[in-house]
Every structure is written in C-alpha cells, then in structure tokens.
Amino acid sequence: MSNINLFSVDQARKKAKLRLPKVVFDYIDGAADDEVTMNLNTRAFDDIMLNPKMAQGKFDCDLSTSVLGQELALPVILAPCGLVRVMHPDGAIGVAKAAINMQTISVLSTVAGNPLSEVAETGSHNLWFQLYSSRGRQEVESLLQEIHKNRVSVLVVTVDTPALGNRLRDIYNGVSTPLRVTASNAVQLGYQVLSKPKWSYNMLNDGLKLMKKSKPSGSDSSKNMLNMAASPFSWEDIKWIRSQWRGKLVIKGILNASDAKMCVDCGADAIVISNHGGRQLEGVSPTIKVLSEVVSEVGDQTEVILDSGIRRGTHVIKAIALGAKAVMIGRPYLYGLAANGQMGVENILRIFQSELIRDMTLLGCRSIKDLDKSFLV
Numbered sequence: 096m097s098n099i100n101l102f103s104v105d106q107a108r109k110k111a112k113l114r115l116p117k118v119v120f121d122y123i124d125g126a127a128d129d130e131v132t133m134n135l136n137t138r139a140f141d142d143i144m145l146n147p148k149m150a151q152g153k154f155d156c157d158l159s160t161s162v163l164g165q166e167l168a169l170p171v172i173l174a175p176c177g178l179v180r181v182m183h184p185d186g187a188i189g190v191a192k193a194a195i196n197m198q199t200i201s202v203l204s205t206v207a208g209n210p211l212s213e214v215a216e217t218g219s220h221n222l223w224f225q226l227y228s229s230r231g232r233q234e235v236e237s238l239l240q241e242i243h244k245n246r247v248s249v250l251v252v253t254v255d256t257p258a259l260g261n262r263l264r265d266i267y268n269g270v271s272t273p274l275r276v277t278a279s280n281a282v283q284l285g286y287q288v289l290s291k292p293k294w295s296y297n298m299l300n301d302g303l304k305l306m307k308k309s310k311p312s313g314s315d316s317s318k319n320m321l322n323m324a325a326s327p328f329s330w331e332d333i334k335w336i337r338s339q340w341r342g343k344l345v346i347k348g349i350l351n352a353s354d355a356k357m358c359v360d361c362g363a364d365a366i367v368i369s370n371h372g373g374r375q376l377e378g379v380s381p382t383i384k385v386l387s388e389v390v391s392e393v394g395d396q397t398e399v400i401l402d403s404g405i406r407r408g409t410h411v412i413k414a415i416a417l418g419a420k421a422v423m424i425g426r427p428y429l430y431g432l433a434a435n436g437q438m439g440v441e442n443i444l445r446i447f448q449s450e451l452i453r454d455m456t457l458l459g460c461r462s463i464k465d466l467d468k469s470f471l472v
C-alpha cells in the first residue's frame with residue numbers, strides 16, 4: 096500500500112481515475128441514461144441552507160450515534176457495492192476492515208466478489224449483508240442460511256433493481272453486463288488494462304491467489320459475482336423474507352412515503368432512502384428531496400437512512416437534521432479503495448469525520464444527536 100493522503104472525495108475520484116482502466120472507473124463513476132439524477136443527488140443539497148448558532152463556547156463534537164442498536168463512531172455507513180474486488184485486491188475485506196477501524200458499518204453486496212465467509216472473519220458485528228436474488232425463494236433461503244451461519248445479524252434487501260439501469264458508459268465500453276469480457280470487447284478492454292500496469296499487476300496477483308485457494312464452497316455468495324441480473328422482489332417476497340429472517344431487516348431503495356409505509360407494514364426495522372446513486376431509474380427525485388416526506392410518514396416507526404450523492408460533511412449534517420439516523424456512501428469510498436485500498440477507504444471516512452467535526456463546531460452543535468431542523472434555514 097502506498098502512502099497517499101487524500102483531502103477530499105473529489106481528489107480521491109481523480110486519483111481513482113488515474114489508477115483504474117477506463118472500463119472499471121466508468122463502472123464506478125457512471126449512472127443511468129444522461130446521469131441527470133446522479134448529478135442532481137449532490138446538487139440538491141445546495142438548496143438547503145444551514146442555520147448556525149453562534150457563541151456556543153468551546154466544546155468537543157460528539158459524532159457518535161446508534162443505528163439498529165449498534166453504536167457507531169460516526170453516522171456514515173459504507174453502502175453495498177458490487178465488484179469491489181476489481182477495484183483493488185483489498186476488495187470487500189479491506190472495506191470491512193476499514194469500517195471496523197473507524198467504528199462504523201460496511202454492507203457487503205451479494206455481488207461484491209469476496210465470499211461472505213472470508214469477509215465475516217474480519218468481524219461480523221460491523222458487517223451487514225445486502226441481498227440480491229434473481230433465482231427465487233430457494234436461492235434466498237440458502238443465502239439466508241449462509242448469512243446466519245456467518246453470524247451477520249442485519250440483512251439489507253435492495254428493492255430498486257427489478258431491471259438493471261441503462262448504464263451507457265458500460266455499454267460504450269463494450270460491457271453490457273458490467274465488466275464481462277467477451278470476444279467482441281476483448282481488444283478494447285485489453286488496451287485499457289495494459290495502459291494501467293500497476294492495476295493489472297495487482298489483479299494478476301489477486302487472480303493467482305484465488306486460483307491457489309480454489310476450494311469449492313457450497314452456497315457461497317461470491318458465486319454471484321458476475322450474476323448482475325435484476326432482483327425482482329415483490330412485497331409478498333419481502334413479507335416472506337421477514338418470516339424467514341430472525342435478525343434485523345433493512346429495505347434499501349425507497350423513494351416515497353407510501354413505499355416506506357409498506358416497508359413498515361412488512362416489518363422492516365430500517366429503510367434506506369436511495370436511488371442507487373442514480374444508477375437505476377433516471378429522472379427520479381434526488382433522495383434529500385423526499386427525506387422529509389418519508390420521515391413524517393414513518394420516522395416514529397422505523398429508522399431512516401439516506402444515501403445517494405453524499406460527498407461532504409455538510410451533506411451528512413443536512414440529512415440528519417431532516418430526520419435521517421445516518422447516511423450511506425457508495426462512490427466516495429470506492430474512489431478511496433481504488434486509489435489506495437483499505438487505507439484509502441479509511442482515508443475517506445476520516446475526511447468525513449474531520450469535515451463533520453469542523454462543520455458541527457462552526458454550526459454550534461455539540462452532538463449529532465442534537466441535530467434538527469432548527470439548524471436549517
């Protein structure tokens with residue numbers, strides 16, 4: 096691991112762009128259609144103004160919070176993301192270790208590329224598991240058993256992927272199913288890969304390690320790595336999953352009050368307001384714009400988490416002041432991972448931590464738990 100110090104998410108993004116073959120960078124950085132929703136996600140935070148309270152004296156900011164009964168040192172969770180192993184050989188294990196070191200949570204995607212059993216070895220208390228399934232209840236049953244066996248107690252079911260979003264950058268790069276190499280795209284991809292020798296060397300080494308291990312592993316979720324097929328859950332499926340799963344249940348991908356109410360009726364312990372970072376349906380609202388509506392409908396019955404577009408400490412503050420318990424970040428930590436592996440992910444969490452401390456001090460707010468609408472104009 097090289098010693099890079101990153102000072103902002105944007106700087107990490109630039110570093111990731113330098114390090115990754117175009118096809119991998121675009122897979123992270125891109126979104127659906129014209130990428131309007133993705134860009135609006137971040138821009139929409141600019142419409143909300145902070146209202147600082149002056150002369151609050153000297154104090155140490157408390158960034159800690161609790162989510163689903165778990166204590167976090169800062170209200171920023173690492174969102175589930177597919178194919179992280181292709182971004183850096185530290186992969187989901189590095190992401191999970193970064194979350195542990197920074198006392199927060201990482202959510203392992205079904206299609207992360209690292210087996211759940213290996214990631215859970217780092218410490219299952221800070222790990223949640225995100226479920227995709229395209230092959231029905233039998234597949235879900237075996238995944239639930241695997242999750243339980245690995246002592247992971249929080250299940251996140253993503254409901255915004257009945258089809259895959261139209262990710263044009265992937266298509267232009269010749270990978271209609273993300274990152275799959277075929278005869279027709281091999282030359283284009285080969286050129287991109289060879290132009291990034293350090294990444295290619297890392298991937299080769301990682302591939303050799305994988306081949307040496309090569310132990311068959313039953314229902315292991317890593318088998319889904321390249322199966323990026325859609326996950327067409329219905330509310331009936333969610334109720335059924337609730338009946339099968341004894342741990343905490345989180346539903347991810349909610350964008351309005353009536354679906355949030357459905358989640359509560361299905362027994363969800365928390366919901367994630369998310370538009371998948373603009374990667375699914377183009378033209379939906381930026382998530383911060385629907386937060387208040389959802390919180391007034393279900394905020395007293397379930398915990399509300401928000402993701403999509405969070406790039407700054409002030410974005411976290413605005414979301415929490417409007418009623419979110421915590422936020423998730425996706426691309427920011429993926430840029431960090433690509434730039435510098437596990438250390439890069441920790442670096443990104445530290446950026447959020449230090450921005451939050453500075454912003455909360457300037458805002459005159461001592462604790463994340465004290466944030467409310469009085470801190471907004």
Ligand SMILES: Cc1cc2nc3c(=O)[nH]c(=O)nc-3n(C[C@H](O)[C@H](O)[C@H](O)COP(=O)(O)O)c2cc1C
Binds near residue numbers: 205253
């Ligand atoms: C490269 C990439 C892969 C993703 N893979 C998944 C996934 O496997 N499961 C899932 O629920 N969400 C996935 N997401 C969505 C994230 O969990 C999260 O909702 C989104 O990244 C938040 O937006 P942000 O990137 O603007 O922070 C992915 C996002 C990215 C950027």
